[in-house]
């Protein structure tokens with residue numbers, strides 16, 4: 001059996017490699033020709049992904065063939081689609097990339113083939129949109145082909161091990177599709193479970209994101225209250241947490257491709273149905289987390305005012321600009337949003353991030369500084385403010 005993986009990004013390439021490592025021939029389709037060439041030479045485009053180097057060296061260009069041409073996947077019987085789904089400034093998903101991937105697969109579809117969508121989507125997308133795109137292009141009807149959803153639940157940096165250990169779910173657009181997807185996924189993902197529908201599988205992934213967002217929102221709110229009351233939040237959290245109480249860590253907000261995006265899928269769906277009160281907590285948490293940059297900016301300004309320099313001459317270093325510590329990714333980064341907010345306030349803002357070079361920072365239109373040369377350092381991950389060495393007279 002040949003398996004196609006459509007989209008060889010941070011999510012698609014690990015699964016394509018794990019499938020190849022389980023003994024299947026894999027055709028990876030990606031519009032990025034340079035990336036495909038590299039993979040076929042055994043080069044890993046995501047070096048921070050643990051365990052991926054070995055798999056790409058072992059299978060790239062051999063039993064994992066990367067190509068920009070969908071036609072090269074025409075002999076495949078299984079198509080796993082994991083292309084990005086971006087949202088616009090109003091949080092409305094833009095399905096163009098996904099539609100193009102499905103229509104291209106639809107043109108190759110044969111009776112008995114299975115298509116699985118792994119990109120996180122609004123509930124109903126697989127059963128409605130994906131089914132329609134495939135049926136229109138292939139001339140086949142669901143029942144002649146199988147269609148399922150299996151959300152990707154990896155975590156960048158740990159994707160290979162997560163695929164081997166973390167529970168994965170599959171749900172079909174109909175019963176037969178769910179069973180077929182389970183039978184096939186079991187061959188390369190050890191811990192896989194069948195749920196009653198594609199809609200349930202889609203919902204599972206979104207509510208994980210909502211849980212994280214709401215809980216981070218709660219932690220952020222409690223931090224502000226603790227601060228106002230003169231209470232050490234971290235000390236209180238340590239003793240408050242137990243089996244039934246898991247207060248998360250506060251932050252500058254929530255970034256990345258996933259958590260800040262998924263609650264909106266449900267909020268927008270409820271708005272469409274005029275059930276505005278159904279997603280109030282989700283919306284409030286989103287707003288609360290997004291507003292944290294304002295809270296930190298205010299604290300930074302107050303700290304600067306305590307220094308022995310005019311405010312606009314204080315060199316502020318924002319340390320850590322990625323959305324998560326250790327991951328070189330700026331998508332929806334609230335740390336970067338904090339830098340921009342401070343710049344808009346007319347402050348003298350510099351950045352430092354060990355994952356970026358001075359040149360890379362310059363290309364983003366930002367100024368680089370070594371923390372020891374700043375008057376004030378704000379550590380975005382530790383949420384700590386420190387006076388720089390020059391202020392301390394060292």
Ligand SMILES: NC(=O)c1ccc[n+]([C@@H]2O[C@H](COP(=O)([O-])OP(=O)(O)OC[C@H]3O[C@@H](n4cnc5c(N)ncnc54)[C@H](O)[C@@H]3O)[C@@H](O)[C@H]2O)c1
Pocket residue numbers: 006007008009010011012029030031032035082083084085097100101118119120121152153154155156257258
């Ligand atoms: N990265 C993660 O940690 C993560 C975790 C869970 C779920 N996901 C899901 O995976 C989806 C994809 O995320 P990613 O991180 O892999 O994105 P990515 O940007 O790293 O990769 C996407 C890949 O798709 C390719 N592509 C774009 N249009 C295409 C097309 N029409 N046909 C074929 N290939 C095409 C791009 O060239 C790119 O290589 C996300 O939308 C999300 O739902 C990602």
